[in-house]
Amino acid sequence: MIMSSNQAGIDEKIRQIENIFVETPQIKEIFEDIDEAMDTARIIDYKKQPTSILITAQSGMGKTTIFDHYLAKYPRYQAEEGDVVPVLSSTLLDDKSPKGAPGHMLRDLGDWLQGKGGTRGELTDRFVVQCNGVKVEAIFIDEFQNAIENGSDNIIWNTSEWIKTLVNLTGRPVILFGMPYSKQVIDTNIALIKRFPVIHHIDEYDLETASGWLIFLDEVDNQLPFEAKVGLADEELGVRLMCAAGGNLSRLMKQIIRPAAKKAVRAGETKLTIDQLLKASIKIQRVPMESNPLNFDVPLDSLEVVHEIAETQYNKPYSRKGNWKYRQVATEEKLSRVLSKN
Known part of the structure; x- marks a missing residue:
């Protein structure tokens, strides 16, 4: 089937919309910190303790974007001597068994035994050997909060x-991604505080960070495939969009x-x-x-930025900022009818 030029043009514009990416100053800093940690570990041939990094944020604030950036930058490939996995990516499951995490990461690495067989220590030793074999340069672990949920x-x-132990034995930078309360794992162990000297928390936006929000909107406007800008960063529309989205990207x-x-x-x-x-x-x-923040008939001074937070997270450490307004929701609940003052 031959695609018309008009349809091809529509497809290209939709592709452009889906591929919009804004590198905020904080995302740029995180990229630089990860690159530096990986470069330093490689230069010293993984023989000294690396700099590891914890990145926390509520869902929807860019953790997956960072994760995907490095998987695209360092893809797996086949060399003459076998598979090469520059960046090992693993997502921790909600598995409290001692062997759950190392077994799952072995499977992600391509372990011939699918992460089975042996004690937790034996699985970890096997993981270290295979990391060296496939030339892993960094270990990325997503959904880290599942390890302690x-x-x-x-x-x-x-x-x-x-x-x-993972940091000590592999010599590779470990980059942890998780919800804000996963930081308590680092706080629990003074040895980890030394191994994770770099911690980034990506906050949602609120009125005190409105300038950064407007800069983000302006860059999105620049990347949209239209002849004229809509003016997303105009102050009133920008604030209304913040209220509609609860400051969540x-x-x-x-x-x-x-x-x-x-x-x-x-x-x-x-x-x-x-x-x-x-x-x-x-x-x-x-x-x-009648209550939608993007309805300009709704007075701007009647609106608030209300941050959505799962009921299960509400009382967990590091999950809330004291001066922000929150609404607790069930995991499957959608943002709805809560963005204007009652």
Whole structure:
């Protein structure tokens, strides 16, 4: 089937919308810190204690973006001597057994025994040998909070000891990604505090960081495939978008800007409109017209930035900022009808 030039143009614009990426100053700093840790470990041939890094954030604030950036930058490949895995990526499952984490990481590495057979110590030793064999340069562990989810103090301590052993035996930088409360694993063990001297927390946006939010919106506007800018960074629209998204970048892009922009492209529009942003929010976020922050008939001074947080996280360490407003939600609940003052 031959694709028409018009359809090809639409497809290209939608691809451009889906590939929008804004490197914020903090994301840039994180990239630089990871690159430096990897370069230093390689230069000293993994013979000394590396600099490891913890990156925490609520869902939707860029952890996955960082993760994917390094998987694309350092892909697995086949060499004459066998597989090469420059960056080992692993996602920890909610498995409290002592052998759960090392076994799962062995499977991700391509272990011929699928991470089975042996004690936790034996699995860890096998992991170290295979890391050397496939020339791992860094170890990225996502969803790190799963290692301690609803865990006892003993589980948290054992997890911290295992991470310390992983850093010591491999000599590779370990980059942990997790929810804010996963920092308690580092705090539990003074030896880990020394091994993870670099900790980044990526906050959602609120009114005190509105300038950074507006800069982000302006760059998104620049990357949208339209002849004219919508003015996302205009102060009032920018604040309304912050209220609609609760300061969360994923909600902003996935629930408002991307669906509205794709709708405009398919309709042949040359500019994204505020009305299209409003309609996307009503449809996807299910925030009704009468209270939707993107409805300019709703007074701006009646709106607040309300941060969404899972009920299971609300009372966990490092999960909230004292002067921010939060709404607890069940894990599957969507942001809806809560963004304006009652």
